[in-house]
Amino acid sequence: MDFELHVWRQKSPKEKGRMEVYPAKGIHADMSFLEMLDVVNEGLASQGVEPIAFDHDCREGICGMCSLVINGIPHGPERATTTCELYMRHFKDGQKIFIEPWRARAFPVLKDLIVDRSAFDRVIQAGGYVSVNTGSAPEANTLPVPKDCAELSMDAAACIGCGACVAACKNASAMLFVAAKVSHLGLLPQGRVEARDRVQSMVKAMDQEGFGNCTNQYECEAVCPKAISVSFISLMNREYLKSSFQPPAV
Amino acid sequence: MELNPKIPDGPIEEKWDRHRFRLKLVNPANKRKYRIIVVGTGLAGASAAASLAELGYQVRSFCYQDSPRRAHSIAAQGGINAAKNYQNDGDSVRRLFYDTVKGGDFRSREANVYRLAQVSGNIIDQCVAQGVPFAREYSGYLANRSFGGAQVSRTFYARGQTGQQLLLGAYQALARQIGLGKVQMHPRTEMLDLVLVDGHAKGIVTRDLVTGEIQSQAADAVVLATGGYANVFYLSTNAKGCNATAIFRAYKKGALFANPCYTQIHPTCIPASGDYQSKLTLMSESLRNDGRIWVPKKKGDRRPPAQIPEEERDYYLERKYPSYGNLAPRDISSRSAKEVCDAGLGVGENGNGVYLDFRDAIRGLGKKVIRERYGNLFDMYEKITHENPYEVPMRIYPAPHYTMGGLWVDYNLMSNVPGLYVLGEANFSDHGANRLGASALMQGLADGYFILPYTIGDYLVSAGAQKFAADRPEFRQALDDVRGRTSRLLSIRGRRTVDSFHRELGSIAWNHCGMARTEAGLQKALSSIAALKSEFWKDVNVPGEGEELNQSLERAGRVADFFDFAELMCADALHRRESCGGHFREEFQTAEGEARRDDRNFCYVGAWEFAGEGKPPRLHKEPLTFENIQLAERSYK
Ligand SMILES: Cc1cc2nc3c(=O)[nH]c(=O)nc-3n(C[C@H](O)[C@H](O)[C@H](O)COP(=O)(O)OP(=O)(O)OC[C@H]3O[C@@H](n4cnc5c(N)ncnc54)[C@H](O)[C@@H]3O)c2cc1C
Numbered sequence: 001m002d003f004e005l006h007v008w009r010q011k012s013p014k015e016k017g018r019m020e021v022y023p024a025k026g027i028h029a030d031m032s033f034l035e036m037l038d039v040v041n042e043g044l045a046s047q048g049v050e051p052i053a054f055d056h057d058c059r060e061g062i063c064g065m066c067s068l069v070i071n072g073i074p075h076g077p078e079r080a081t082t083t084c085e086l087y088m089r090h091f092k093d094g095q096k097i098f099i100e101p102w103r104a105r106a107f108p109v110l111k112d113l114i115v116d117r118s119a120f121d122r123v124i125q126a127g128g129y130v131s132v133n134t135g136s137a138p139e140a141n142t143l144p145v146p147k148d149c150a151e152l153s154m155d156a157a158a159c160i161g162c163g164a165c166v167a168a169c170k171n172a173s174a175m176l177f178v179a180a181k182v183s184h185l186g187l188l189p190q191g192r193v194e195a196r197d198r199v200q201s202m203v204k205a206m207d208q209e210g211f212g213n214c215t216n217q218y219e220c221e222a223v224c225p226k227a228i229s230v231s232f233i234s235l236m237n238r239e240y241l242k243s244s245f246q247p248p249a250v
Numbered sequence: 251m252e253l254n255p256k257i258p259d260g261p262i263e264e265k266w267d268r269h270r271f272r273l274k275l276v277n278p279a280n281k282r283k284y285r286i287i288v289v290g291t292g293l294a295g296a297s298a299a300a301s302l303a304e305l306g307y308q309v310r311s312f313c314y315q316d317s318p319r320r321a322h323s324i325a326a327q328g329g330i331n332a333a334k335n336y337q338n339d340g341d342s343v344r345r346l347f348y349d350t351v352k353g354g355d356f357r358s359r360e361a362n363v364y365r366l367a368q369v370s371g372n373i374i375d376q377c378v379a380q381g382v383p384f385a386r387e388y389s390g391y392l393a394n395r396s397f398g399g400a401q402v403s404r405t406f407y408a409r410g411q412t413g414q415q416l417l418l419g420a421y422q423a424l425a426r427q428i429g430l431g432k433v434q435m436h437p438r439t440e441m442l443d444l445v446l447v448d449g450h451a452k453g454i455v456t457r458d459l460v461t462g463e464i465q466s467q468a469a470d471a472v473v474l475a476t477g478g479y480a481n482v483f484y485l486s487t488n489a490k491g492c493n494a495t496a497i498f499r500a501y502k503k504g505a506l507f508a509n510p511c512y513t514q515i516h517p518t519c520i521p522a523s524g525d526y527q528s529k530l531t532l533m534s535e536s537l538r539n540d541g542r543i544w545v546p547k548k549k550g551d552r553r554p555p556a557q558i559p560e561e562e563r564d565y566y567l568e569r570k571y572p573s574y575g576n577l578a579p580r581d582i583s584s585r586s587a588k589e590v591c592d593a594g595l596g597v598g599e600n601g602n603g604v605y606l607d608f609r610d611a612i613r614g615l616g617k618k619v620i621r622e623r624y625g626n627l628f629d630m631y632e633k634i635t636h637e638n639p640y641e642v643p644m645r646i647y648p649a650p651h652y653t654m655g656g657l658w659v660d661y662n663l664m665s666n667v668p669g670l671y672v673l674g675e676a677n678f679s680d681h682g683a684n685r686l687g688a689s690a691l692m693q694g695l696a697d698g699y700f701i702l703p704y705t706i707g708d709y710l711v712s713a714g715a716q717k718f719a720a721d722r723p724e725f726r727q728a729l730d731d732v733r734g735r736t737s738r739l740l741s742i743r744g745r746r747t748v749d750s751f752h753r754e755l756g757s758i759a760w761n762h763c764g765m766a767r768t769e770a771g772l773q774k775a776l777s778s779i780a781a782l783k784s785e786f787w788k789d790v791n792v793p794g795e796g797e798e799l800n801q802s803l804e805r806a807g808r809v810a811d812f813f814d815f816a817e818l819m820c821a822d823a824l825h826r827r828e829s830c831g832g833h834f835r836e837e838f839q840t841a842e843g844e845a846r847r848d849d850r851n852f853c854y855v856g857a858w859e860f861a862g863e864g865k866p867p868r869l870h871k872e873p874l875t876f877e878n879i880q881l882a883e884r885s886y887k
């Protein structure tokens with residue numbers, strides 16, 4: 001298969017970027033999208049052109065490192081799929097493919113297709129944990145957890161922190177990401193103790209990082225590679241509302 | 251050099267307890283005077299950094315990814331072992347200890363393994379308290395599954411994403427300490443050298459992967475938790491960035507490298523589909539609980555699997571190992587797959603696979619149960635191969651996956667370099683010549699949560715707090731070395747890409763130092779690697795500059811270290827004239843084709859010392875003694 005790639009190139013955070021056109025020739029349908037980029041990069045390097053920089057690591061859909069907007073859709077056209085799990089068999093021979101970085105105020109471009117997502121880490125640092133020191137845990141089976149709670153919590157915990165939800169949202173909102181963490185922990189008895197403070201601090205940190213508001217467009221769920229449900233956003237909204245009426249912990 | 255493993259005296263059940271009592275404690279008020287560098291944020295590094303910070307130490311943490319949450323531990327699927335005996339099926343600390351030593355083919359240190367089994371239960375407690383959503387029964391209590399190499403059900407899991415959930419637990423504990431200002435986090439930063447002051451590890455040299463800035467970092471102790479080296483084979487189940495650079499640089503500074511030839515080839519991976527393949531994907535071995543492995547009995551049988559009648563199928567693991575069947579340990583399962591494929595019985599377009607069939611399980615348990623147990627793995631398989639495993643059996647083939655070898659450490663997890671600690675997959679300590687499934691996660695978290703936080707204090711007290719003298723000549727020298735190496739890589743501007751060298755190196759290592767090894771093959775590998783290495787230093791093309799984000803440069807540095815490391819791995823494989831666990835020397839096998847150990851001559855840890863550029867490394871031996879488990883031929887029949 002052959003493709004015409006239109007790729008965002010940007011040398012550094014300060015410089016202005018532009019789209020460049022590169023041919024991708026002799027691509028096998030069973031290649032992954034990133035393997036196709038590898039092939040293009042090998043070609044560029046041998047012509048003395050600097051290869052296209054893009055983030056990736058596990059290449060099996062779990063680390064959350066890969067992040068490309070492909071033909072306008074974060075992680076490309078397949079549902080519940082990361083870019084690294086996308087295969088060229090899903091594209092048409094001769095197709096034009098536009099490849100851009102995540103675009104959001106809170107995710108500045110570092111180079112080409114690589115963005116800085118450290119804002120997500122700071123939101124977690126603000127409260128996305130259970131405050132238990134090593135060694136102070138009780139015997140694991142002391143506290144039974146209803147299976148459906150554990151399962152629902154796991155649905156939320158499956159978030160890989162890739163940022164596609166932000167990239168897909170016209171307001172660049174991080175609600176799905178934050179809601180997933182608030183729900184993962186809040187649905188378990190171990191996480192209830194701090195539920196009130198957690199939602200307050202995480203929402204505050206989210207606003208400080210410059211993420212936008214949620215206006216219920218649900219683009220986030222549509223692109224989420226782990227198909228995390230927007231129902232967690234309503235769960236978080238309820239948690240937030242509840243926490244605003246509760247007296248602060250003393 | 252004397253290798254002292256510092257194994258405490260007394261009966262094995264009491265060693266750890268006695269040892270902890272004897273270790274010196276750091277006064278709580280003094281802890282903040284000590285700075286500790288932790289390189290790596292996988293299960294081992296993140297759990298260590300968080301626990302040390304909770305104790306009050308100043309911690310600096312490093313990883314090459316953009317966030318500590320993306321360390322390769324995230325990819326572990328199947329589960330984590332612990333001797334909780336929740337199933338009341340006869341498990342105990344001693345049984346987990348026994349299974350691990352036997353699984354490791356009697357090439358691990360008894361005392362370390364026993365301690366690992368002892369703390370395994372605490373790990374589950376800790377993770378549950380952190381909010382790890384482990385699988386549960388309808389009663390609300392924790393669920394378990396079985397894993398290869400064990401006859402009890404002791405593996406805890408969170409769907410097929412156990413590593414992800416455990417790592418998020420550790421990452422969140424770390425994030426909490428970062429938020430509190432106790433840990434200074436340096437993501438997108440790669441360690442390129444270790445700095446010794448008066449023979450002690452007192453710092454590292456790093457490159458900022460965004461700006462390209464090369465800097466030194468000083469501390470009172472350095473902890474390496476940088477993972478394994480399976481990417482020496484190029485194609486492996488590891489993430490693309492996994493590398494041996496940190497531990498190899500430490501080796502060059504005097505740390506001994508133990509058992510580099512012990513590599514694990516995982517039996518259940520998706521076969522490579524073409525020469526553009528960039529990595530291999532693992533299908534969790536938990537699939538072997540319900541899937542049955544077979545090949546057609548007739549060579550070149552091209553019929554679709556459903557049309558091959560029962561009596562024309564060879565369920566070769568069930569046939570050869572009736573008591574363990576499809577759950578035979580990894581090394582044995584992998585080698586059996588290679589045997590049938592080498593005999594021309596392999597399936598799939600390239601004949602490089604065997605079937606893992608769920609037909610009977612689906613008939614017996616129903617599709618719903620199978621989907622509940624393995625849904626995400628089945629989806630992943632379908633995404634990659636475009637085949638539906640509910641209908642057609644999966645095709646699998648072994649792939650490099652885990653490395654048992656690593657830097658030598660004593661019972662305190664300290665290398666022979668004082669002040670240098672090594673945790674997780676990066677050390678050699680617990681798995682001998684073969685690791686059992688679900689034991690790496692256990693070891694990483696044991697090291698980081700429950701062992702290092704105790705043992706490091708003993709060293710810190712005796713060494714005393716430093717004044718972080720980063721202006722010392724040792725630091726300047728190390729900085730110059732790293733800068734020199736980086737500019738050398740950038741100045742070659744040859745014709746071949748870094749990746750093309752890495753692929754070629756990988757195929758040499760795989761063909762001659764992979765699932766089966768011979769003296770002649772290893773000799774050949776050594777000369778081919780040397781030739782390719784010199785070509786690399788003459789003809790590699792690393793585009794771009796040093797003072798910017800430059801992924802080709804990152805890869806070039808890692809591949810350069812893999813060249814030197816591959817030589818060490820082959821030298822170790824050549825010297826070990828026996829077969830044990832993942833190290834299979836064709837010359838040393840029983841009449842039935844099983845590994846033949848030579849306990850009289852090789853019952854030791856082979857720890858290699860760097861002797862200078864171009865000189866053969868020096869071998870040191872730590873004899874292994876088995877006082878609690880009798881040395882026996884491993885049988886899974
Ligand atoms: C696909 C797959 C599935 C697995 N499934 C299981 C399972 O079910 N059960 C089980 O027990 N085990 C499993 N394993 C093995 C297990 O996941 C690993 O052995 C374990 O997670 C390693 O943890 P670690 O903390 O030692 O290293 P890693 O998680 O690999 O972390 C290494 C860290 O070091 C950092 N680093 C590396 N080099 C440098 C450098 N030069 N400079 C700075 N930072 C650096 C990285 O950024 C990273 O943070 C699996 C492995 C794979 C590949």
Ligand code: FES
Binds near residue numbers: 059060066084085
């Ligand atoms: S590279 Fe890890 S999720 Fe895509």
